[in-house]
Amino acid sequence: GVLSGLACPSATGELEKRDVSLVHSMIPLGSCTMKLNSTSELQPVSRPEFANIHPFAPNHQTLGYAELIKELHDDLCEITGYDSISFQPNSGAQGEYAGLLAIKAYHEDIGEGHRNICLVPVSAHGTNPASAQMAGLSVVTVKTLPDGQIDMDDVRDKCDKYSKSLSSIMITYPSSVYTLVYTYSIE
Secondary structure (H helix, E strand, O other), X not given: OOOOOOOHHHHHHHHHHHOOOOXXXXXXXXXXXXXXXXXXXXXXXXXXXXXOOOOOOOHHHOHHHHHXXXXXXXXXXXXXXXXOOOOOOOOHHHHHHHHXXXXXXXXXXXOOOOOOEEEEEOOOOOHHHHHHHHOOOEEEEEOEOOOOOEOHHHHHHHHHHOOOOEEEEOOOOOEOOOOOEOOOOOO
């Protein structure tokens, strides 16, 4: 084909130009993951020396990873003053799910495990209601305005209606209604 006569670096460059990225265009879905997991963060963890450990490697072959993670955990706790931190994914469906599990565990820990309502705007990515349901929460949708902004009157109404069982609200930024809309109605 078109790439067959090119040397490997040239072929890689040609393939790279065909890929969708934030360098070339806006990406409506997956943009949160791409924004929050920058190339500069992914480069070091993508190095073969670091990234190519087999997922089922025995513990004695992963001691360096465990030491690195523990040391980073301890350093971050010392810097922030927190008792503990999580290495949860910070974005995308994995981040949503991990965050919702943390919220659910918090409510259970303080004796409010009955809080099971998650407000999800209709402008949210499809993963939002799916993540909430996977975390054991019931989804209640929130309206959006014609310009794609979250209807804050509806948010207030739903917060009042579900005040005794409200767990969380998921806000997607940017939202996926019409175009990429940043929610300015929430302060």
